[in-house]
Amino acid sequence: MSPIRPDDRWLFLTPEVEREVPELLAALGQGDLEQERRRIEAMIHSGTLEGWFAYLRDCRRRLEQAGNGERAARLRAVLLEQYLLVPALREDEDNDAPERRRLEELEWTSR
Amino acid sequence: MSVAGDTRGKTLPARAYTSPEVYEAEMREVFLKAWNFACHVSDVSEPGAYWTTSIAGEPVAILRDRDGQLRALSNVCRHRAARILSGEGSCPKVLRCPYHGWTYRQDGQLAAVPEARGFENLDREAVKLPQFRVGELCGLVFVCMSDETEPLDGYFGDLPDRLAPLRLAELQASPRLPNGYDHNWKVIADNYLEGYHIPVGHPGLLRLLDYKRYLATPGKNHSWIDGPFRGKPSRHYQERLYQRLMRPMAGFPEDLRGSWTYVHLWPATFIDIYPDQIDTWQLFPAGLRRTRTEARVYHSGSNALRDRLVRRINWRFNSKVMDEDVELCDMVQQGLESRTYERGVLNRNENAVLAFHDLLRAAVPGIDEP
Numbered sequence: 001m002s003p004i005r006p007d008d009r010w011l012f013l014t015p016e017v018e019r020e021v022p023e024l025l026a027a028l029g030q031g032d033l034e035q036e037r038r039r040i041e042a043m044i045h046s047g048t049l050e051g052w053f054a055y056l057r058d059c060r061r062r063l064e065q066a067g068n069g070e071r072a073a074r075l076r077a078v079l080l081e082q083y084l085l086v087p088a089l090r091e092d093e094d095n096d097a098p099e100r101r102r103l104e105e106l107e108w109t110s111r
Numbered sequence: 112m113s114v115a116g117d118t119r120g121k122t123l124p125a126r127a128y129t130s131p132e133v134y135e136a137e138m139r140e141v142f143l144k145a146w147n148f149a150c151h152v153s154d155v156s157e158p159g160a161y162w163t164t165s166i167a168g169e170p171v172a173i174l175r176d177r178d179g180q181l182r183a184l185s186n187v188c189r190h191r192a193a194r195i196l197s198g199e200g201s202c203p204k205v206l207r208c209p210y211h212g213w214t215y216r217q218d219g220q221l222a223a224v225p226e227a228r229g230f231e232n233l234d235r236e237a238v239k240l241p242q243f244r245v246g247e248l249c250g251l252v253f254v255c256m257s258d259e260t261e262p263l264d265g266y267f268g269d270l271p272d273r274l275a276p277l278r279l280a281e282l283q284a285s286p287r288l289p290n291g292y293d294h295n296w297k298v299i300a301d302n303y304l305e306g307y308h309i310p311v312g313h314p315g316l317l318r319l320l321d322y323k324r325y326l327a328t329p330g331k332n333h334s335w336i337d338g339p340f341r342g343k344p345s346r347h348y349q350e351r352l353y354q355r356l357m358r359p360m361a362g363f364p365e366d367l368r369g370s371w372t373y374v375h376l377w378p379a380t381f382i383d384i385y386p387d388q389i390d391t392w393q394l395f396p397a398g399l400r401r402t403r404t405e406a407r408v409y410h411s412g413s414n415a416l417r418d419r420l421v422r423r424i425n426w427r428f429n430s431k432v433m434d435e436d437v438e439l440c441d442m443v444q445q446g447l448e449s450r451t452y453e454r455g456v457l458n459r460n461e462n463a464v465l466a467f468h469d470l471l472r473a474a475v476p477g478i479d480e481p
Contacts, residue, residue, distance in 0.1 A: 008314035008315075009314070011310055011314040011317050011318075012310040012311040012314075013310075014310060014317070014322075015310050015317075015322050015323065018322070018323050019323040041341060041342075041343050042343065044317065044318060044341075045318055045341075045343050045344070045345055045346050046346040
């Protein structure tokens with residue numbers, strides 16, 4: 001019914017983010033749990049790879065505002081994993097390397 | 112503590128999928144000793160009704176005799192080894208071999224032989240079709256060829272309590288839907304048992320099911336896998352149509368209405384529990400790298416246009432998933448032949464694979480040796 005089309009392939013990125021990011025953002029005071037869940041589910045249904053990475057950039061911005069700690073480190077690890085997975089779908093250097101490097105070098109601006 | 116040779120969290124070795132010795136041991140130690148699903152109770156409800164199947168290549172006929180007793184008999188004529196009964200049907204009084212006409216009573220005892228006086232060395236009283244253990248559980252009929260295996264009642268642990276509300280016995284069963292694949296039977300079973308590949312292999316399923324709540328719970332000789340629906344409508348027309356039109360079968364349990372549920376019955380039967388229909392899917396190992404399958408579909412019998420349409424969409428959707436799985440299994444089967452691959456590791460989302468492999472480890476001596 002719905003063959004694995006090129007525009008569906010990015011969905012493989014979503015499970016860990018869907019499972020962990022809403023709770024981490026909420027715990028870090030950087031988002032509302034249900035609102036984040038709805039946002040992710042909407043993208044799984046009708047989003048695009050570009051929209052997904054726009055969301056991840058938004059998560060990174062909020063992460064930068066969060067205090068350092070175990071949860072922030074976990075969120076950083078989950079986000080970073082996305083940039084290690086996405087080269088299977090598109091050129092890293094052209095699209096994602098700057099953001100990946102930013103996460104790798106992330107220093108928290110507030111505590 | 113990790114020790115050398117520690118197989119915790121690891122798959123079976125590749126050799127378990129490619130060794131003729133392991134395959135033979137599986138037939139002997141797994142299939143001939145297990146309670147194997149055979150048919151739906153409606154297939155053998157009337158006196159004389161029979162259903163044929165095979166276990167580890169052994170032809171078996173299940174039949175309801177004239178006294179209402181369920182029997183499982185070897186379906187091999189004692190004369191020249193021809194298969195006696197084929198497919199399914201009715202033999203109201205006796206079983207007659209289609210080759211030379213040897214005729215057996217419903218309890219397997221030889222009743223008559225054409226040209227009987229022409230045999231120099233025939234002891235008619237001693238000729239009887241071997242009988243096997245047979246039992247019924249939640250509307251499904253099972254056969255066991257070993258006398259040492261525990262009774263069917265407790266064989267699947269608490270699974271009957273979970274299957275009973277489905278009232279499987281009351282559903283209408285489809286004919287057999289046969290197929291075949293060039294895979295070792297465990298490659299297919301492994302693939303069925305884990306949801307870890309869904310995001311990569313089945314994007315359509317990812318939109319329909321809430322993967323973060325996809326959960327496999329291994330039990331005694333079975334695994335129960337919950338695949339809850341997402342609340343949100345899919346953007347794909349047919350997926351959305353299924354979500355909108357699907358209505359559970361009458362009497363379908365409330366707690367399963369929001370899910371697709373998958374059940375593995377050791378060793379090689381699977382039950383797909385959809386609110387609109389239920390499928391069984393059996394694997395019949397037909398060689399080291401060949402597996403024959405039979406699917407059946409069960410539903411309430413509603414012929415309303417809406418219900419037929421939903422069942423049709425369901426079938427199309429899952430046929431697509433099946434096509435995707437066949438491609439994946441092709442790749443795995445090839446990879447298992449690689450000289451560089453020994454064994455893999457398992458994610459927590461592959462816990463039902465681990466449980467399946469542990470059952471194999473317990474049943475088949477030496478299966479874990481690389």
